[in-house]
Amino acid sequence: MESQWFVARLHDRSIRGLSRQVAALIQSGMLPVGTNLPPIRKLAFALGVSPATVSIAWGELRRRNLIEGRGRSGMFVTGTSIVPHPVRRTASVGLSKTSFDLTSYTPDLSLLPSLDRAFSLVGRTPNLNAYEDETIIGALRAIASDTWPYTPEDFMACNGGYGGVHDVMHALIPPGSMVAVEDPAPMRVLDILDHLSALIVPVRSDEEGPLPDSLQAALGRGATAFYLQPGLNAITGRAISAARAAELAVSMADAPATWIIEDDALSGLADKTAASLGVWRPEQTIHVRSLSKSLGPDLRIGVISASARIIRELQAFRSFGAGWTSRLLQSAAAWMLTDTETCATVARARHVYGMRRRALADALANHGIDVGGGGGFSLWLPVVNEVDALATLASDGIRVTGGKKCSVGGAPHIRLSFSRLISDQEWLASRLVFAGLR
Template structure:
């Protein structure tokens, strides 16, 4: 039996190809898409190893490799180190990341990166609404159609507030958005074409991963170290292929907590300028000015975009944020926003801006930073003997699990103990292997005592190990 015959007998998926086609890899990807649509390949089905399929079809390994990459770019498949390439499922089969709590009744939720619950928020909201109601001109403006870049008065208030908090911007540089996720999506939809490459840390915000998939972008993971994205790794990737945009979270990466030094930021800016990369900085994970480095838009204003949102400092339900961009890009971004939703609702902007300008937001923020800092200290003390990474004012910590724990088992056993967590899988870009680690959010419990109970349960679970894990009685 020939090598090709042996290979064909071992392939559970064996497409028929017209080898006269010039772009054979696209033909192969098209055939896979057709077989998935026809039900001949189902979600979760594993594709043959690349060399085996190449031998079976009598084509080069490079052709199969390009076809598999094309299939992944289209969202047809998903590759994982150690488990091969599989047909992707429906949205319900996506990694289990969520922005709303799925904690069971009575469970201590440490899975969400949200502001610490506080009844003062409701009081301040009522105050802001009353002030708006007492000013008919403000109310009338808020209820009217808004310019696609956003209400000028609101942009001026936001620019003044950001500048006062050491994020200096001009109102003309801002475009009002429906929160940080919208700003992220808007930037990539307006500035990056389907099929082009964007890059981020290999472990990054799942919202960014979802956007890249939705827009048909090639999402490249960049290796990191204790300071985040490694310049040497980014340089190599830029030499190998054209990358249009780099997504960064320099203050503390979500989920790993890495903080970029000034030297690291400057090295990335140098690479971005030499290789013509846009820089998209996610500033939603806001920290106090004394703990913040120089934003990228101050280092490279001509190619940097900055995402701001009130979700972590006031409340996520307001869905109010802004995208700072070079002025030459504002028309393209405005046109994209107009095509999406015409304009951002003026009422939410009026509420958020009144909240910021009244000074009430600053009082709430000061309280929250002090409370977050207390919880981070408590977490560090409780998990002293385990490897954690966190920013002193960060909403979460990254726990690297000791052997023989596996992340999926730890999350399951923690749930049995009454603690809800998120494992590493949803944060992995492309085929980057999921580390044995979990994200612990310090902010969902309203009371620090409840938070302490939660991390004490995790400490006990770590100490006992998987073989002794048992439900809490």
């Protein structure tokens, strides 16, 4: 489209106005996918605004995945979605199923505890149906206090682990900020940061967790926050050691204004309590514990800890929506966490997942591949060429996740789930090796 076409249709020349009007033109079909947009300077001159105004407006459209491009190739229309959506996760769902789908990083339903008894008792929940923005019910607060990896000032219930991470990031990370992220990281977390137009700075890791030198480099660039998974990493299955956590805490002492956002995504399925940096840096730490993988995804319950001031800020942010997490669900979760039968079921699930991981690890070891220790649901496997590995496995009816969806600029990997893998380990190992494991 020529600049004059836009001049006739863009009457509000403010940053917000340009972004809103162009989004409407894209969503209406007047600017179809593939349309090349005029160069920023040329369009700005025609509209009588500064190039910075157009550039910032275009940045908002890019954040919403409506346009893309850079440099001499210019910008072009790439999507017509009315609302922003998580690009990485959206690309991973709704695809045709294969005979051997290993992309579902969810618990085995047969290993989850029953919810029947828990929900038969929720009538005892205090303040039931009261329109009060209560942060957390007393029973769940007491359990969290007894089991938390450090002693925080305050707690808040949240709508699942990702719901908690979403609220924390949107409340505390200004759009466009630089954020240090333990690499690899869950797709949803990277999508959340993309939605915030954050510059993701990967913090490389080894078997003990994020590397202090890599974190120091990210902090030196001015990171506003540091995201990490102190318990079992949802991608690699490794946990941060206590010694490494202490080293990272020393690094964070040099950045007192940087938030530490801890995501304990697999709480209940790890052999040890997460090694939280909150032991050393409680005033900076926001720790999010998910109960979904151990008690059940539909329970949608997690718990956040932070300073009392940050809990107040998060509560104020949540007032845009429901304002509080269902007391019915909180009450059910609190009962389950103290129920002997439920605790035994979770312990059995932890054991079974460990056996399934060992079975696949042993099968790979027979081919000379050492995956190291760990737990959770996933294996993070290095490959010679990610695209070739995905294609080779797909030809065998095996679907896994490409590492690029979970890593920012790292070496080629694939990620697969073994949470429901009860057989065929030897066959799978042979196909993985043939696909180019290294």
